[in-house]
Amino acid sequence: MIFDFSFILVAATLLTGLIWGIDSVAFKPQRVATANAKGVAPENIREPLLVEYARSFFPVILIVLLIRSFLFEPFRIPSDSMMPTLLDGDFIFVNKFSYGLRLPVLNSKIVSIGDPQRGDVIVFRLPRDPATNYIKRLVGLPGDHIVVRGQNLYINGERVPVEFNGEYTGPGHRGETLGTEHLGNVDHNVLYIPSRMDGEGRDYDQVVPAGHYFFMGDNRDNSKDSRFFEVGFVPERNLVGKAVRIWLNWDLPNAPIWERIGAPIR
The missing domain is CATH 2.10.109.10 (Umud Fragment, subunit A)
Known part of the structure; x- marks a missing residue:
């Protein structure tokens, strides 16, 4: 295993993807249920800052990783x-x-x-x-x-x-x-x-x-x-x-x- 920039990209892809995935499965449904109970539209409830960053950066980092690794x-x-x-x-x-x-x-x-x-x-x-x-x-x-x-x-x-x-x-x-x-x-x-x-x-x-x-x-x-x-x-x-x-x-x-x-x- 080589610890270089590719390692950083792989680690960042896994981390951001994991945060986004866990939130989508475990926590986002709870936020939606709470919003419905309060009569608030789910899209008006802001995601936690960490999840927002993970969701935003994951596709960008993944694309860079794929290009650098395979193209x-x-x-x-x-x-x-x-x-x-x-x-x-x-x-x-x-x-x-x-x-x-x-x-x-x-x-x-x-x-x-x-x-x-x-x-x-x-x-x-x-x-x-x-x-x-x-x-x-x-x-x-x-x-x-x-x-x-x-x-x-x-x-x-x-x-x-x-x-x-x-x-x-x-x-x-x-x-x-x-x-x-x-x-x-x-x-x-x-x-x-x-x-x-x-x-x-x-x-x-x-x-x-x-x-x-x-x-x-x-x-x-x-x-x-x-x-x-x-x-x-x-x-x-x-x-x-x-x-x-x-x-x-x-x-x-x-x-x-x-x-x-x-x-x-x-």
């Missing part, structure tokens, strides 16, 4: 590990039903819909701290042999093609090396920092276990991802959803970057 959930990008695809300050929508419907809090799958695809940008719960959400790009599927040698990525013995496009000129990390990586059916931008040629994460060789996935950030030399012990392989049950669109960008002093608002995530 779309908003997230804020807190770092530059996914540059240039996602920037610190981007607010995104995550599709919660891409890989199946899960119960809130328990996070157990109740309906299977689709499988994660190589190249998807996915929000997942950190295996060693499920209350923490990470967002990275899916690189390795169960059973894949992943090798990283410097700037080169190999999947099952084949080098993933990268076309280098000169220097990055966008927000943050200006002057670093920009590339286009052809990962499965997805072409996406990646960023390399030549000054970190000998940095941690540039020498990796592992096979992805069954039921797990291997993730990397698009900012390859500035991303804490599956190459590192703190993250490691991510079990299927920890997947939250697929990042699909940027709905706001707000990171002072340069906010907002208008052309990012509404942009799809690829």
Whole structure:
């Protein structure tokens, strides 16, 4: 069980629904009978304040819970590990039903819909701290042999093609090396920092276990991802959803970057 905002929503839904339900069954009939005995129209008798609030808030909280749990959930990008695809300050929508419907809090799958695809940008719960959400790009599927040698990525013995496009000129990390990586059916931008040629994460060789996935950030030399012990392989049950669109960008002093608002995530 994960104690996060979903837990608060579930608890609030149950509490308001319980208060409203108990009053409707046990106390409202008594108020109506009393009103009839006094010759007062029942609709003129005011509900207790707690019941009034519960009745008003229950449907609102329930709708928010259903949308966040089964349709779309908003997230804020807190770092530059996914540059240039996602920037610190981007607010995104995550599709919660891409890989199946899960119960809130328990996070157990109740309906299977689709499988994660190589190249998807996915929000997942950190295996060693499920209350923490990470967002990275899916690189390795169960059973894949992943090798990283410097700037080169190999999947099952084949080098993933990268076309280098000169220097990055966008927000943050200006002057670093920009590339286009052809990962499965997805072409996406990646960023390399030549000054970190000998940095941690540039020498990796592992096979992805069954039921797990291997993730990397698009900012390859500035991303804490599956190459590192703190993250490691991510079990299927920890997947939250697929990042699909940027709905706001707000990171002072340069906010907002208008052309990012509404942009799809690829």
